Amino acid sequence: MGLNVLVVGAVALGPKVACRVKRLLPSAQITMIEKDCRFSYGGCGIPYFVSGDVQNIEGLCSTSAHTLRDELFFETAKGVAIRPRTEAVAINRKAKTVTVRDLRNGSDTTELPYDKLVLATGAEPMVPPIPGADLPGVSVVSNLEHAAYIKEKIARGDVNRAVVIGAGAIGLEMAEALADMWEVETTLVEMADQLLPQAIGPDMSLIVQHHMTAKGIAVRLSDVVTRIIGDPETGVTAVETRTTRIPCDMVILAVGVRPNGRLAAEAGLAVGRHGGVIVDQRLRTSDPDIYAGGDCIEMPHLVSGERVPMPLGSLANRQGRVIGTNIAGGQARFDGTVGSFCIKVFDMGIAKAGLTARQAAEAGFDPVYSVVAQADRAHFYPSHAIMYVKLIADRATRRVLGIEALGPNGDAVKARVDAVAALLPYRADVAAVCNLEVAYAPPFASAMDIVNNAANVLDNILMGYNDPIDVTEFVERFKEGQTKVVDVRGAPESKKFREKYGEDRWINIPQNELAGRIAEVPKDQPVCLICDTGPRSYEAQRILQANGIATTKNIQGGYGMLSRTNPDF
């Protein structure tokens, strides 16, 4: 008899562990149990199945060679047994068995023995404690059953108006799927005052928000759903928030997930403050014969140092390999996460790694950041487009804490974030990103690439050469009459603003004329400097500083950032 490995949960991490162990240790006997009838699927593909990008549910359950990953596949191709519709009820660590219930025939339980046990119990979607959350037409999005339910209902033509609750990744992806492909009138409701509050800063999120609004999604921020209204027979008819009532035929709950650590906790294994199983670098729980990984664990955040859940299929896969190696007698490690993230929202790619400025402050850092607008390839190359990068560092140590990026070319956005993400575990400082050797050719990058420039600007800010103001703060101050603008672009670019806001509030002095026109810079009020994307206003600020005017603020990301975050400015 070979090693007996029991895997609880068969979506992402479970199958990875099972197949890896079997490859390394062919004598092992491996059984996966899964409470659902579907298993080994790409859960992150659900929004693309709902939208129709992925036509059949089998597309999410097949290998890249188009083989369906069903029970026969696991048995014959992988040598792994799988028991779907089987729930783990309890772990008996002393006896080294798991009590399981066969959900197909009711309440019968049996004991499955193990030498090594793997907990791949995933996460549970949170359901807000509001009336009506159980009405027909209200659904979370956490497995293929939900996906099939939602898509069937839409495909039948039953859904004209939908409300998506929660503006994290799944909320945004589902909103797009509904509105874009099915032309469902979609409202997105979020408690926080911005989209993607865990992923990006408020300035970057404004760009996403305007993009979604332009695509027809109604976005309601800082609002809380209090009730879902409808009939237990015919289903949901409206969502009531603190401020309004939104008629709808479908409600998608996407308010987040919680690690499913119940089984572990009940067995006396260590569980963290988020409810996730606690593991070491080998991904062993507090019982050395029990491993855990994927959405059900907490892991070290390599920037903040805190233990966090990070429910991503990518991490589950990498952790699965580590567990498989270790069960087979190897010495693989998983040290933690830097929180890399990306998402496509209509025609925009958004990515981040590390901490946002707010998260950095919460973690005890003193965050300073740059915001840079620049072409995603050589500005003379025809297909270039402006992208936006925000780079965050700790003031005292200059350690890079995070990066956020967005733009029309998601691969180009991701390229910049992935390169900086790779540095984060090494506690790299800003200078490392100034010199970060991203590959260069005009069709793919600038000679001084946006990611280098983001670091250069941040370095200038940390050195006190560049005295920046956030575009959001600028807009507030300007609207309240607390600052004037010196626009250092040419006369044509500044014309619209001079006419709208008056020549005395929006003063035009082209940067190349500034040295000779210092006297025209207002002294009666603070001054903010603006150009297209930032370099000329920085140059202007240096000229003013050299001439004894040290109080100006340089608008980060320039007019590019202003126009994208405040299109009606």
Next chain:
Amino acid sequence: MGLNVLVVGAVALGPKVACRVKRLLPSAQITMIEKDCRFSYGGCGIPYFVSGDVQNIEGLCSTSAHTLRDELFFETAKGVAIRPRTEAVAINRKAKTVTVRDLRNGSDTTELPYDKLVLATGAEPMVPPIPGADLPGVSVVSNLEHAAYIKEKIARGDVNRAVVIGAGAIGLEMAEALADMWEVETTLVEMADQLLPQAIGPDMSLIVQHHMTAKGIAVRLSDVVTRIIGDPETGVTAVETRTTRIPCDMVILAVGVRPNGRLAAEAGLAVGRHGGVIVDQRLRTSDPDIYAGGDCIEMPHLVSGERVPMPLGSLANRQGRVIGTNIAGGQARFDGTVGSFCIKVFDMGIAKAGLTARQAAEAGFDPVYSVVAQADRAHFYPSHAIMYVKLIADRATRRVLGIEALGPNGDAVKARVDAVAALLPYRADVAAVCNLEVAYAPPFASAMDIVNNAANVLDNILMGYNDPIDVTEFVERFKEGQTKVVDVRGAPESKKFREKYGEDRWINIPQNELAGRIAEVPKDQPVCLICDTGPRSYEAQRILQANGIATTKNIQGGYGMLSRTNPDF
């Protein structure tokens, strides 16, 4: 009087230094001299100007805000003086002056004093010592004059057939520019036995070669140009190689560049074995008042440890900022290069960082590599395309030495290479790439991304689980009848090959049936295993090993790699 800074050379690094110093130290007096009449241009954009992607030469000489970077621009916007058509003849380090010659009025020389001198003398294109290299219609591609000459000649309709000598980046880009936009019948001649010999391995280069051939470029490898034939009045008519004669109206010489360290050497500054100026981490030469950077220096290669020239506009820009900071009293460093590189060749993006396997062996490592074919995003996401990644590590230390990648989406290719490039200075090992936290969402990546899988495969090879064979070596062995193939795909995919090579040489046993059909595996000859892209043949190899058959070889990158490198196989 402020600090007097003299900059010799005003293309990429020179202007960056000048402007940076002026911003940090407004009191500085900065003069750039440039022997050509054009300056501050994007030299890497020349192929795109020739092709017509960039319409006017001014496009390469303008800022992203469309301002021409002429003498007035540098004077008024940057506060920097520039003297074009002025050549530095000698450095008098004791007197701290540079003897310069005004090329507009002949031989007059004057002495320009400096407090700090910057050498940005660039590189010189190599011209092969063959008869006819000076004929009309023969041109190197190293400045805008060459670019204008080439484009004018083509635009006049004078060029029907061209020969490009040298298959490095510039050779490939120029070949594309000529053939794609102008439909010039183009032949590429290269001395080495592969395209891009400095950048990628022979297997990867075969894919590029077939792509270029399919686009109409005639590729002649392992051939040497012995003579260029033509008339001193009417110009070139043919290129003669060791093996053939190619009629043509234009010849592009793209055989490489050499650091221009003459001025430095003559002044007694330390110069390396490649002829480049030797600098320290502050980019100071052996004279602390003289800095150098860009194409004229040698810099540490952070993987090989050797001092190498790395003539790239991107490095020149980053080094320019470092020099500017240091001249202004700061403490910036440039530690070296990891040799990041990318190029677009028609509809293909190619990128690399670190060392190729050959370069690694030359540098004293014991290189082992994986080759992985995988979709560049989730395989169920509609717009996915297969890309190829080669990951190279040192056998004993498992240190990652290099990565090569190519595919139809250049941004996606670059994303993978840039992320690994970021790790190279930290001497990361293969495990770091197994767990490399590239951002994941189905539109942009796989849950187990290709870059992670490349490391997983390499780890399996290093552990002895995966016993690989290079596709090139396999083809040789198979053609010589030294190996049989067990094709572990389904019957339909293997049909063509069974018919072509015979059922006894190309045996089909689907992977999921292999465990029960071990007896059918040939024992009389070595066996190579193949599937679509590699995972199933690996799985098959493990099954065979578990059944006592330990001699099979697994074809790296599977049929994907075989079909792309050997389309007529």
